[in-house]
Amino acid sequence: MIIVIIGAQWGDEGKGKVVDLLADRFDVIARYQGGHNAGHSVYVGERAFVLRLLPSGIIHPDKVCVLGNGMVIEPKAFFEEIDQIAEQGVEVSPERLKVSSRAHLIMPYHKALDHTSEERLGNEKIGTTLRGIGPAYEDKAGRRGIRVADALSPELLKLRVERNLEEANRIIALFGNQPLRSDEILEEMTPLIERLRPFVTETSHFFAEAKKANKKILLEGAQATLLDVDHGTYPYVTSSNPTAGGASVGAGIPPHHISGVLGIVRTYATRVGEGPFPTEMLDAEEGIAHLIRERGNEYGSVTKRPRRCGWFDAVSTRYAAELNGFDSIALTKLDVLDELDEIKVCVGYDINGGTTNTMPAASSDLRQIKPVYETLPGWKSDTVGTTDFAKLPENAQRYVNFLSERVGVEIGLISTGPERDQTIIINASTMDGWFS
Ligand code: IMP
Numbered sequence: 001m002i003i004v005i006i007g008a009q010w011g012d013e014g015k016g017k018v019v020d021l022l023a024d025r026f027d028v029i030a031r032y033q034g035g036h037n038a039g040h041s042v043y044v045g046e047r048a049f050v051l052r053l054l055p056s057g058i059i060h061p062d063k064v065c066v067l068g069n070g071m072v073i074e075p076k077a078f079f080e081e082i083d084q085i086a087e088q089g090v091e092v093s094p095e096r097l098k099v100s101s102r103a104h105l106i107m108p109y110h111k112a113l114d115h116t117s118e119e120r121l122g123n124e125k126i127g128t129t130l131r132g133i134g135p136a137y138e139d140k141a142g143r144r145g146i147r148v149a150d151a152l153s154p155e156l157l158k159l160r161v162e163r164n165l166e167e168a169n170r171i172i173a174l175f176g177n178q179p180l181r182s183d184e185i186l187e188e189m190t191p192l193i194e195r196l197r198p199f200v201t202e203t204s205h206f207f208a209e210a211k212k213a214n215k216k217i218l219l220e221g222a223q224a225t226l227l228d229v230d231h232g233t234y235p236y237v238t239s240s241n242p243t244a245g246g247a248s249v250g251a252g253i254p255p256h257h258i259s260g261v262l263g264i265v266r267t268y269a270t271r272v273g274e275g276p277f278p279t280e281m282l283d284a285e286e287g288i289a290h291l292i293r294e295r296g297n298e299y300g301s302v303t304k305r306p307r308r309c310g311w312f313d314a315v316s317t318r319y320a321a322e323l324n325g326f327d328s329i330a331l332t333k334l335d336v337l338d339e340l341d342e343i344k345v346c347v348g349y350d351i352n353g354g355t356t357n358t359m360p361a362a363s364s365d366l367r368q369i370k371p372v373y374e375t376l377p378g379w380k381s382d383t384v385g386t387t388d389f390a391k392l393p394e395n396a397q398r399y400v401n402f403l404s405e406r407v408g409v410e411i412g413l414i415s416t417g418p419e420r421d422q423t424i425i426i427n428a429s430t431m432d433g434w435f436s
Contacts (some may be wrong), residue, residue: 003260004247008320010233010271013264014332014415018041019220021413021420027215028207030066031222032250033240035106035136036077036128039301040220043418047088050301053081055220059090063211066203068219069093070240070250072136074353075192077106090228098201100252101149107161108188109168109180110135111312116175119228121374123124126236129303136205137229137239139164142197148200152191186412204252211257225320234368236275239305243410244324248257263326263409265317265335267399270298270307273347278369279310279346288340296336311344311373314406314409321409328412328427331400333416334392335385335416340378343399347406348372376402389414 003026007013014284020042023029036052037215041307043049044058049059053073057063067225078099082092105283115329117134118125130132139145144164151157162182169179221242226232240246248255271277281289289309292298298307337343348355350370360366379393386392404411414424 001260002211002219002253002258004244004258004324004436006075006220006242006244006247006263006320006324006326007263008263008265008317008326008329009269010226010323011224012039012270012272012301012383013266013329015220015226016042016056017161017332017418017420018262018264018330018413019218020044020059021253021423022058022218023060025065025216026057026063026218028056028064028066028210028217029220030068030203030207030251031055031071031220032068032219032247034222034238035072035131035241036081037131037133037238038328039303041301042081044420047089049085049090051081051085054097055076055094056084057218057220058085058092061090061096064096064098066098066201066206067100067103067253069100070102070246070252071100072106072126072133072240073099073103074106074132075189075196079192079195082425093288094142094198097199098203098206099148099196099199100203101147101200102252103148103284104136104140104145105148106132106136107146107152107164108185108318109165109172110139112172113168113178116172116177119175125274125290127273127275128238130274134239148196151189151392154190156161157189157193158182158186161189171222183366189287197343207253211253217253219251219253221247225323231323233360234363238429244248253416258328259408261324263321263324263329263391264330265329265403265407266299267312267331267337268292268296268333269310269312269313270308271298272300272303272305274365274432275311276366276369277308277368277370278316278349279309279313279344281310292336293337295339296333311346311371313371314403315346315349315357317403317407318357321407323375326409329404329407329409330413330415331403331411332415334396334400334414335383335422337378337399338381343376343378344403345376345406346371347374353418376403384417385419385423386416387421389424389426
């Protein structure tokens, strides 16, 4: 069994909790795209883990975790994270963490280029995490990137760093920033890459063998559907493919071996960074946005940036459901809406006077969307920790059913708080019973 878990909105839907909840049912947990731009918070009892690069499964000592070929890996961030969770009592050895030999490395000049590119864009900046993700993927697509397997050869690493830095420094200097030195980069990277060596694996072969041995594999998407470089709100996107198709390419697993796709959907929307956000709560709704931000702790788990908050957008979430082929949905953070009198749901887009319920591609259209709302009554009572759907207030049940109808996918699980047991299983038989 191979399952993919994907955020349906702009990220931060609460994937960390859901992956952690399901981890027991899987043997292998893998990421297939992105890098340390992600930020998953996972709570286990008293312990809180913030993971950026490693799959959430890493905190379970009996799981094997994989960083797939579609990822971009910053060696320093990789070991900082390993050392940090070791301090929290979780040991990570090469036996249970595999890094694809085909993944690409993020180098110090990628980070510098990310800064330069954002400065250059000025008012039109993307609002990236400034971790060098975009420039590393640009080098990959430009066929000059440094793959893990090649970095293991000191001569090749030196050659590639020197060649790439020449070009990078020209751009960095053009914008008045400090050029980088290849000897310093190599001095920093060489010991890190040596430390990485035992983790390096031909991971697509590893997956093929795991499948033959009937192991259960969970592929954990980072970022989310609307940040997908092909299908998201381009150009305000990340530089990889978090969507279901990306899982096949980024893990090196044949598409027809994937048995199911679970969408993670939050009861409202948020976005970090710039870019179109049709249902964003602006000045008039600042009070509600503030309430949601505080109740939902909507601050970046790594960057601590306050997240922009908005109403549920059924148009873009339905688009995500179609694009990824969601078999079921885990609906998160229902309790965050407990205090609201009324809740709006966007059911259509008005673009220049015409109404549509499909996702526009043109950035000018994306900017001009005026959401068409339906308003539902709130439930004004405490749902935190509820574990039984029938015990939810009637209006909360109605809200959940309304979202499911509009998105066109059955909801299998509802999260009513950050802890593992603060969960409602609506349909345990969903997706081969892996909610049971
Ligand atoms: P980048 O991935 O750093 O290039 O950033 C591109 C866009 O993706 C920016 O809007 C970021 O805020 C957003 N982004 C990247 N990673 C995450 C994430 O894990 N959660 C939410 N947004 C993210």
